[in-house]
Amino acid sequence: MKITYLTRCFGAAAISLALASCTTTQADFNKKPSAVSKAALCKTALETKDPAFQFQLVSEVNRRGLSMLECEQMVAQQRQAAAALVAVALVGTAVAVCANNNCGGGYYPSSYYQGNCRYDWQYDAAGHRCGRRSAWSRPGGY
Template sequence: MYLLARRFGVVAITLALAGCTTTPAEFNNKPAAVSKAALCKTALETQDPAFQFQLVSEVNRRGMSMLECEQMVAQQRQAAAVLVGLALVGTAAAVCANGNCGGGGYTPYRRYPGNCYSYYDRAADGSLCGNRSAMSRPGGWQ
């Protein structure tokens, strides 16, 4: 359930950021109602030169430059990337917390409580256990 909620959050953020543009009809209806973010993003992404001219004119009317628009859109994209990255890291951490991603070794008699039972097991950080393993130490694991 937790993973489903995180995935829904990522999808919602992605759709919200994708929706931060405006159409010619919305813009022509009431230019002042269009947010600065939507105005800048649309001005930078549109392929229609006439519509782009209208958008740049509105940006200038609001006292901004296109350089400021580019910086604003770049910051929004970076923030979106950070949010998506945090969501992915959080999801991975939740999966590992539930599924014991740290590795663990095969023990024929008893369950070893750590990650490094044998030389070929992987430690929690993903590295090979090698000589740190329980079986590599004198006396092995008791």
């Protein structure tokens, strides 16, 4: 169970880091600008602090027929998708942990109480209603 939990956490972290680091370096961009994906180009253009590099990136964005508004929308969608993916991974992990640890409450496994009359609404082996004979109705419970 611990391995599954750790695997899911590692997977969620890896996916979020991969989506978050979808940028390009100036060296990679200068080698072959056409090889840089639109997503990496837009994200880098929006996040870089170097004005000269930003000018080159914006020029390439415009050459590809995109506007900076479209780039902003694309980056926002990627961030939302990354957040949704992480949320789904976390919820899946929480559900798996709860399923393995019975944290949702409900009925306990039969190993905790071996008798037929755990609750007053149940019936004993002879078919009679348990009522006040149930473990639930007695002082100290089951």
